[in-house]
Amino acid sequence: MTIALALFSGGLDSILACRVVASQGIRVIAVQCVSPFFGYELLAQETSYREKMRQQYGIEVMLCDVSEPYLTMLRQPPHGYGKNFNPCIDCKILLMRTAREMMAAYGAELLISGEVLGQRPMSQRLDTLRIIERDSGCEGLLVRPLCAKGLSPTKAELEGLIDREQLLGFRGRGRQPQMELAARFGITDYPSPAGGCVLTDPLLAQRIASFYAEHDPVTVADIRLLLVGRHFRLPHGGWLAMGRREAENERLLGCVLPTDWEIVLVDRPGPTGVLRFAEQPEDFALAAGLVARYGKKGEEGPTARRVLFARGEETRELSALPLAEPTYESWRR
Ligand code: SF4
Known part of the structure; x- marks a missing residue:
């Protein structure tokens, strides 16, 4: 059986990406990266969270703590910050690289993510998606099931590991296609988009940036206090x-x-x-x-x-x- 690792955020798009691929008979293992900036509280309830994801969405999720490399990257992200202290491009590069490096251990042949072309201003433009792929070492490897039809075929599609015809061509900021797809999968309760990352909160981001300006290293314990x-x-x-x-x-x-x-x-x-x-x-x-x-x-x-x-x-x-x-x-x- 083909195995795919999915970069999983817990949001609707990543849930749908997993389900679209799983519907082709591929076993999907979802990797949810956590750091003190997003998802950290899940580490304390990992077993119940995994069970909830399995029951509610039929998805096998595992948590991966990326705090240490994340704290270092945040000091000087090569692709800069977004509107606040959010290093979205380098964040995605780090998470994708992490998932790619886990593939061999799980015998995974492809990597998937729930990005939709043009959905977010900076990190989901076509040129940015390419940069993320290139800099994470995932060129040709990463399948984006929700918008694959608007992108060049990946290695997995060309080799027939996954059927491109059954993938989707979502584009832009509208949520309607996602909601319709969710309904088709019988998914009714799902987290609302955005939210979850403190680096996009103007006040917290400013506080964290000001702390970074004076302290090196910055630790998980520091960020937990700052929040x-x-x-x-x-x-x-x-x-x-x-x-x-x-x-x-x-x-x-x-x-x-x-x-x-x-x-x-x-x-x-x-x-x-x-x-x-x-x-x-x-x-x-x-x-x-x-x-x-x-x-x-x-x-x-x-x-x-x-x-x-x-x-x-x-x-x-x-x-x-x-x-x-x-x-x-x-x-x-
Ligand atoms: S919002 Fe936060 S978690 Fe999402 S890509 Fe940007 S930095 Fe990463």
Whole structure:
């Protein structure tokens, strides 16, 4: 039986690409790459996620963690960034190269992806698709079942591994053909297009870019922290994250490294803070002032608050007045 590896995003197009190829009697193994920028939470629920994909869409999915090469590539993507900090072309190159390198281990003879020509402004133009193929070492190897009829035949089509006649010629941004195809496969509940990648979120992208500008290396733990709550880059190099609500306080606690300081107010409710890279006493004092600022206000007006810093067994307490707004505006990230 012919085996195909599919580059799988979990979106409708990749689901359909798998199903179109599987309908030719080809066994499709879907590879879903994850990084802290997209899909990372799936790693913690891999078994149930795979089961859900199997039951809901009839697709065999496996997760592949590409965090390390991704974090490095993001610093200087050869093809640049999109509108935000999204390196879409190099992202696709990295994911395709990863899948190509896995083919031999699975005995796969072809590689497929769910791209549709002209659907996204930058990464799905014909010239860009060619660059992605070339730079990932997938020239002639990658079949795009949803738009294959608008592209030159691939090696797999020429060799008869897959029947080109049964592939499709979708083009452009419209979703109607995909929805009709989904209905034919009996697929009714599917994720909406876009979303899922934090690098296209203007605020998060800006924060991540600003963090990259000052830190090397950047780690998975750093990105996980950057995605929760409000953030401040303190004047002496410290980085402070604070929860905006209870759920974020909880999530932040899951991001604490042994070298970080956890911060809470001693005698009133307030945000949980996580302080990373702080070395100078000034940053501790300012972090205390910020946590005090976002804590619950009392009847007594702006009096000094007790702020507790904890790192493992180590604790220190500072007394701080809530910082006044203009002081910290430029530290926001
Ligand atoms: S939106 Fe994000 S996941 Fe999608 S191609 Fe661009 S960088 Fe990659």
